[in-house]
Amino acid sequence: MNLAFNTAPDDRPRLPGSLHVNRRLSQWLEFRADGTVLVRPGKVELGQGILTALTQIVADELDVDPARVALLPATTGVSPNEAVTSGSLSVQESGMALRHAAADARSIFLSVVSQRSGVTPDAIRVEDGAFIGPDGPLGSYWDMAGQGLLEAEASPAAQPKPAAARRLVGTSWPRLDLPAKVFGQARFIHDMRLPGMLHARMVRPPSVGARLLSVGPPAGATLVRDGDFLAVVAASEALADRAAARLKPSWSAGTGLPPDTDAWLRAAPGEDSVVASDGTPAPPTLTREFRRPYFAHASVGLCCALARWDGDALTVWSHTQGPYNLAADLAKALGVPPDAITVIHAEGAGCYGHNGADDVALDAALCARETPGVPVRALWSRAEELGHGPLSPAMLVRVDATTDAAGNLTHWSSHIRSNGHSGRPGRGAVATLLAAPWILGGQPMPASINPPLAGGGGAQRNAVPIYDVPNLQVGLTRITDMPIRSSALRGLGALINVWSIESVMDELAGRAGVDPVEYRLRHLSDPRARAVLEAVAAMAPRAPGWGIAVARYKNLGAWCAVAARVEADERVRCRELWIAADMGEVINPDGAVNQLEGGALHGVSVALHEEARHDGSRITSDSWDTYPVLRFADVPRVTTRLITRPEQPPLGAGEASMAPAIAAIAAGIHAALGVRPTRLPFTPENL
Amino acid sequence: MSFSLNGVPVALPQGGTLLQALRGPFGLNGPKLGCAAEACGACHVLLDGVSVPSCALPVEAVAGRVVVTLEGLGTPEDPHPLQTAFLEEQAGQCGYCLSGIIISAAALLRREAKPDEDAVRAALQPHLCRCHSHNRILRAVLRAQAEPHQ
Ligand code: FES
Numbered sequence: 001m002n003l004a005f006n007t008a009p010d011d012r013p014r015l016p017g018s019l020h021v022n023r024r025l026s027q028w029l030e031f032r033a034d035g036t037v038l039v040r041p042g043k044v045e046l047g048q049g050i051l052t053a054l055t056q057i058v059a060d061e062l063d064v065d066p067a068r069v070a071l072l073p074a075t076t077g078v079s080p081n082e083a084v085t086s087g088s089l090s091v092q093e094s095g096m097a098l099r100h101a102a103a104d105a106r107s108i109f110l111s112v113v114s115q116r117s118g119v120t121p122d123a124i125r126v127e128d129g130a131f132i133g134p135d136g137p138l139g140s141y142w143d144m145a146g147q148g149l150l151e152a153e154a155s156p157a158a159q160p161k162p163a164a165a166r167r168l169v170g171t172s173w174p175r176l177d178l179p180a181k182v183f184g185q186a187r188f189i190h191d192m193r194l195p196g197m198l199h200a201r202m203v204r205p206p207s208v209g210a211r212l213l214s215v216g217p218p219a220g221a222t223l224v225r226d227g228d229f230l231a232v233v234a235a236s237e238a239l240a241d242r243a244a245a246r247l248k249p250s251w252s253a254g255t256g257l258p259p260d261t262d263a264w265l266r267a268a269p270g271e272d273s274v275v276a277s278d279g280t281p282a283p284p285t286l287t288r289e290f291r292r293p294y295f296a297h298a299s300v301g302l303c304c305a306l307a308r309w310d311g312d313a314l315t316v317w318s319h320t321q322g323p324y325n326l327a328a329d330l331a332k333a334l335g336v337p338p339d340a341i342t343v344i345h346a347e348g349a350g351c352y353g354h355n356g357a358d359d360v361a362l363d364a365a366l367c368a369r370e371t372p373g374v375p376v377r378a379l380w381s382r383a384e385e386l387g388h389g390p391l392s393p394a395m396l397v398r399v400d401a402t403t404d405a406a407g408n409l410t411h412w413s414s415h416i417r418s419n420g421h422s423g424r425p426g427r428g429a430v431a432t433l434l435a436a437p438w439i440l441g442g443q444p445m446p447a448s449i450n451p452p453l454a455g456g457g458g459a460q461r462n463a464v465p466i467y468d469v470p471n472l473q474v475g476l477t478r479i480t481d482m483p484i485r486s487s488a489l490r491g492l493g494a495l496i497n498v499w500s501i502e503s504v505m506d507e508l509a510g511r512a513g514v515d516p517v518e519y520r521l522r523h524l525s526d527p528r529a530r531a532v533l534e535a536v537a538a539m540a541p542r543a544p545g546w547g548i549a550v551a552r553y554k555n556l557g558a559w560c561a562v563a564a565r566v567e568a569d570e571r572v573r574c575r576e577l578w579i580a581a582d583m584g585e586v587i588n589p590d591g592a593v594n595q596l597e598g599g600a601l602h603g604v605s606v607a608l609h610e611e612a613r614h615d616g617s618r619i620t621s622d623s624w625d626t627y628p629v630l631r632f633a634d635v636p637r638v639t640t641r642l643i644t645r646p647e648q649p650p651l652g653a654g655e656a657s658m659a660p661a662i663a664a665i666a667a668g669i670h671a672a673l674g675v676r677p678t679r680l681p682f683t684p685e686n687l
Numbered sequence: 688m689s690f691s692l693n694g695v696p697v698a699l700p701q702g703g704t705l706l707q708a709l710r711g712p713f714g715l716n717g718p719k720l721g722c723a724a725e726a727c728g729a730c731h732v733l734l735d736g737v738s739v740p741s742c743a744l745p746v747e748a749v750a751g752r753v754v755v756t757l758e759g760l761g762t763p764e765d766p767h768p769l770q771t772a773f774l775e776e777q778a779g780q781c782g783y784c785l786s787g788i789i790i791s792a793a794a795l796l797r798r799e800a801k802p803d804e805d806a807v808r809a810a811l812q813p814h815l816c817r818c819h820s821h822n823r824i825l826r827a828v829l830r831a832q833a834e835p836h837q
């Protein structure tokens with residue numbers, strides 16, 4: 001989802017991951033005389049543990065103690081531009097770049113040591129950064145710091161270690177950031193306190209499209225108004241909260257929202273495209289329709305940013321997923337050159353996709369413009385998180401399937417209707433930040449788009465079944481009206497696409513009188529898909545309310561099968577989940593399991609609890625009471641098995657399990673109740 | 688007017704919520720803001736040994752009382768058994784929810800020496816974890832209750 005956007009073919013020799021587009025070794029690595037190595041990844045920590053995984057990779061390849069590795073938070077103008085941290089691609093893009101860069105750096109240093117000492121490289125070993133020859137030490141990385149040895153383009157010939165020689169990679173190294181979080185040390189952007197910092201609170205239009213008519217002066221705070229953007233800035237959080245609550249602006253009526261999402265999904269204008277087409281169509285023997293509502297990100301933390309203007313230069317601290325992309329859109333919205341803006345990453349609460357992190361950065365920049373030289377911290381409220389952040393769009397999927405006399409699948413045809421799943425900043429001519437259309441001279445919010453299938457797709461993600469089917473037609477209508485701002489949330493279109501495919505496969509198995517695992521295997525020639533399906537089938541004992549599902553994330557990433565056991569009385573509860581996943585090489589097995597389990601439980605929450613609601617004018621599910629999510633009492637037990645393949649490229653873990661978990665729960669509901677769910681969430685009213 | 692904060696008597700600030708006072712003038716980082724509506728658990732602190740949300744509590748309400756935050760439970764040098772157990776189980780992803788969760792678990796372990804899993808789930812029901820590290824968190828609390836503690 002990230003580099004996929006700018007992988008225009010070029011003539012340069014191919015380098016792994018983001019190294020291809022950030023080719024200088026010194027962009028990534030810097031040895032320092034104090035015995036440390038500074039690593040500058042362009043990817044950011046979102047709670048997924050990427051910093052720990054990258055440390056393992058670099059320490060392994062350089063042969064240094066991981067304690068010597070210091071990571072610089074991604075900073076525009078300094079860190080390599082790795083676009084967006086998303087799509088479970090950070091190990092592929094940043095990890096593989098750093099592995100190659102570190103291997104190259106190691107061999108450059110080794111050859112210099114060899115030339116200077118006359119000892120052949122084969123006779124030198126590296127021990128915690130020191131080069132040791134047959135007769136003793138020959139120097140270290142740190143001795144040669146500052147000699148400019150990494151001022152070179154990475155060589156495509158560099159050879160990372162073979163899998164068997166890795167020591168740290170493949171072990172469950174503990175998370176580097178967790179101790180600070182367990183002891184309450186400052187680690188989050190929320191914990192940053194700049195000298196003289198002021199606090200901003202925004203006051204939002206009460207309905208979509210409402211215009212600001214008038215506003216009186218705030219008490220104990222400074223008013224910030226630019227077009228329809230309204231905020232207050234005060235010396236403390238309490239003062240800012242109070243001033244915002246007492247400000248009673250008057251707004252025009254809004255432009256309204258479609259009151260009936262179902263009807264809107266069917267009728268809204270859009271752009272048609274063919275996702276896949278092979279063979280010929282045939283009259284269906286089974287037709288099913290699947291629907292899902294809007295979902296919210298609903299991070300426990302609140303979006304936050306700090307900004308300070310020094311003359312024409314703007315510095316922003318942000319938990320954005322893409323510092324360069326954010327800088328580009330801030331520049332468009334604020335009418336300043338991109339190089340006048342520095343974005344520095346600071347960790348936020350868990351991020352599961354394109355949330356309001358970028359939006360609040362523009363809020364902070366607009367507020368700080370009123371207080372030159374003085375930093376301003378902007379913080380969203382819970383209602384802004386749930387009611388003004390981008391949502392994952394509602395979708396409608398229709399499937400027509402045809403089987404032969406033996407019940408085997410011969411034709412698959414499906415059609416998806418949805419808004420685009422990507423409205424991320426930094427990719428178009430117009431800024432996509434929440435407040436950008438509101439400020440004077442602002443452009444309307446562009447309708448979100450879908451990445452191409454080769455980059456994982458958006459609405460069409462996982463719409464092509466992994467099963468062998470001779471005749472295949474998959475179509476997509478990207479709805480071009482966007483009454484509710486829609487963008488990427490964990491899994492994107494895969495959530496409904498995997499569920500709809502697996503639901504139909506389950507139903508076809510039942511019609512054919514064949515066991516659901518056996519039926520899938522009949523249509524599955526991909527050996528790695530078969531392996532995860534067979535593994536999870538062996539882990540999960542058959543019981544009432546048992547369901548199973550399998551997918552390969554984006555049809556390009558990790559293979560994952562999930563089995564679920566559900567109980568249904570007055571509502572459905574998921575009691576147990578089993579996960580088997582093949583993500584190729586695994587950098588940190590415990591981290592991978594943590595991500596897979598997190599994704600599967602996120603699937604449980606979406607399957608059974610979540611639905612963003614609106615009326616004719618606004619999002620109404622803007623509190624934890626109106627947007628309930630999974631809590632401790634309803635969390636199922638989870639058992640996870642990794643099928644690791646150290647020789648294979650690493651594939652991300654964060655999103656692979658979510659869609660199969662939803663699909664397995666749907667199958668379990670059918671097993672328990674005899675009803676096949678067709679509408680998410682699987683609540684009593686939808687069953 | 689004063690109260691006890693992490694074992695130290697301090698003067699009571701004026702105005703705002705307890706959470707705003709803890710994160711503002713007292714400069715603490717443990718308790719987090721998540722909703723300001725007592726609905727997510729991120730801001731919990733121990734008030735006279737009971738785990739309570741601090742996001743809507745007027746700071747004046749703690750006059751003469753004893754407040755303990757995550758920072759007051761233990762330090763890297765002298766960790767609370769829960770802090771040790773959370774690290775051993777790697778119980779968390781982003782960690783935003785952990786301060787409130789560890790506080791409620793600490794209150795539970797004061798009330799009950801050996802809570803079972805259902806009791807832990809019940810004690811943590813006010814807390815959201817959107818990274819969905821729940822099972823690790825449950826394991827960490829059950830591991831900590833097996834250890835001797837203060
Ligand atoms: S911030 Fe206090 S319970 Fe959510």
Ligand code: FES
Nearest residue numbers: 780782816817818
């Ligand atoms: S670890 Fe992120 S919310 Fe719990």
